[in-house]
Amino acid sequence: MRIDTLEILRCPFCGGRLELVESIFHRRTAAEIGDGVLACECCTFPVVDGIPVMHLQANANDARAHVEDGRPDFALRAMVGLERPEDAERFEAAAQSETSTFRDIVESLGPGFEGGYFLYRFSDPTFVVAQAVVGAVAGAVLGGAAAGANRRAIDVCGGSGHLTRSLLEVSSPAPVLADLYFAKLWLARRFTAPGCEPVCCDGNGALPFARGAFGYAMCSDAFMFIWTKRPFIGELCRLVDGPQTPGTVLVTHTHNQLVWSPSHGNPLTPKGYANLFETRPVRTFGEAGLFRDVVAGGPLDLSRVDDAATLDTDAALTLIATPDARVFAPHPMTVDAAPRGVFRVNPLYQASTDGTTMRLRLKFPDVDYEYEYGACRQYLPEETTIDVAALKRLEAGGAIDELSDLIRRRVIIDLPRHYY
Numbered sequence: 001m002r003i004d005t006l007e008i009l010r011c012p013f014c015g016g017r018l019e020l021v022e023s024i025f026h027r028r029t030a031a032e033i034g035d036g037v038l039a040c041e042c043c044t045f046p047v048v049d050g051i052p053v054m055h056l057q058a059n060a061n062d063a064r065a066h067v068e069d070g071r072p073d074f075a076l077r078a079m080v081g082l083e084r085p086e087d088a089e090r091f092e093a094a095a096q097s098e099t100s101t102f103r104d105i106v107e108s109l110g111p112g113f114e115g116g117y118f119l120y121r122f123s124d125p126t127f128v129v130a131q132a133v134v135g136a137v138a139g140a141v142l143g144g145a146a147a148g149a150n151r152r153a154i155d156v157c158g159g160s161g162h163l164t165r166s167l168l169e170v171s172s173p174a175p176v177l178a179d180l181y182f183a184k185l186w187l188a189r190r191f192t193a194p195g196c197e198p199v200c201c202d203g204n205g206a207l208p209f210a211r212g213a214f215g216y217a218m219c220s221d222a223f224m225f226i227w228t229k230r231p232f233i234g235e236l237c238r239l240v241d242g243p244q245t246p247g248t249v250l251v252t253h254t255h256n257q258l259v260w261s262p263s264h265g266n267p268l269t270p271k272g273y274a275n276l277f278e279t280r281p282v283r284t285f286g287e288a289g290l291f292r293d294v295v296a297g298g299p300l301d302l303s304r305v306d307d308a309a310t311l312d313t314d315a316a317l318t319l320i321a322t323p324d325a326r327v328f329a330p331h332p333m334t335v336d337a338a339p340r341g342v343f344r345v346n347p348l349y350q351a352s353t354d355g356t357t358m359r360l361r362l363k364f365p366d367v368d369y370e371y372e373y374g375a376c377r378q379y380l381p382e383e384t385t386i387d388v389a390a391l392k393r394l395e396a397g398g399a400i401d402e403l404s405d406l407i408r409r410r411v412i413i414d415l416p417r418h419y420y
């Protein structure tokens, strides 16, 4: 972790500042803390492999004891949840190899790790809507010279950082990624959102940050799994409560209690969600309308006002609380001219080639994926072809022109380096 992150980090229990305990085992440089113990007036918390662990669950206590014993390697094992030595050694071998991919490390974490459909995340319908909304909202409130004084973003319950990646260019300093699952944060920092500042914490309690530390706070595809919804929204609002103007809170893809959906969670009704924001104005959008905008290639129209009937019949909702009127407008969707990582063929396609033409056929990993994410058929064609020479030029850093339509349709996607 960066030393200057201590400026915004606070104990979730006493609200006090944290400092590194210099009298016991630690590894640090002038700018970063690798391993050590942080202390406030009430608690101590470990820093494990550069990630502060700001909760008191059993694994965190074990990790802290290992750090105090001068065994940061055992602390890392405790936090990634590998207890048997052979499992831990498999992870460590994968982690220490520079050629390991995101997929290799997920596999080394074993079937107990919720890897799920991570490989297909960048083109699933939930993600493409969230990515468009995040790009529009964060771009409007954080990007450019017209932005307010605080341009830092936080992604709460951001998992392995697929959406945090979208914040890397607009957040300054680098975005914070907060999640309870240490292994996901570790993967995000290495692969999906390199440069982000990961913090391990529990979204069901007070978030370990100072009031007003951020200009933008978001939670995507996770809020229906948070039981303590009222304090959680209160915390997101506190995090963006700046001295002059409040910042922006965005919740994307939270399920609707009135419409069943797979992995339903504990959702509220549209009215119930709006009620959580109390005195802060919030605008609620049905995801279906936003999805139609994305499939059409934009613009993403956040000037729309969805009526109660539209909201009540949509399976997923987006909530935006911001005083910044620039958000509630149509936002053009453009294909980036250069990838953040590397352009590659979407792993949902089976490919065959005669050397000149690559033939692609859409193939879902299983029926469950198709059931939950089959709406991707609205932009992913069943079959298509790519000129092999054009693909090679693109992969070598050439212009996107020839293949921009396939990029827009997500047949070719911009993936992190060493993703699979």
Ligand SMILES: [Zn+2]
Pocket: 011, 012, 013, 014, 015, 016, 040, 041, 042, 043
């Ligand atoms: Zn404390």
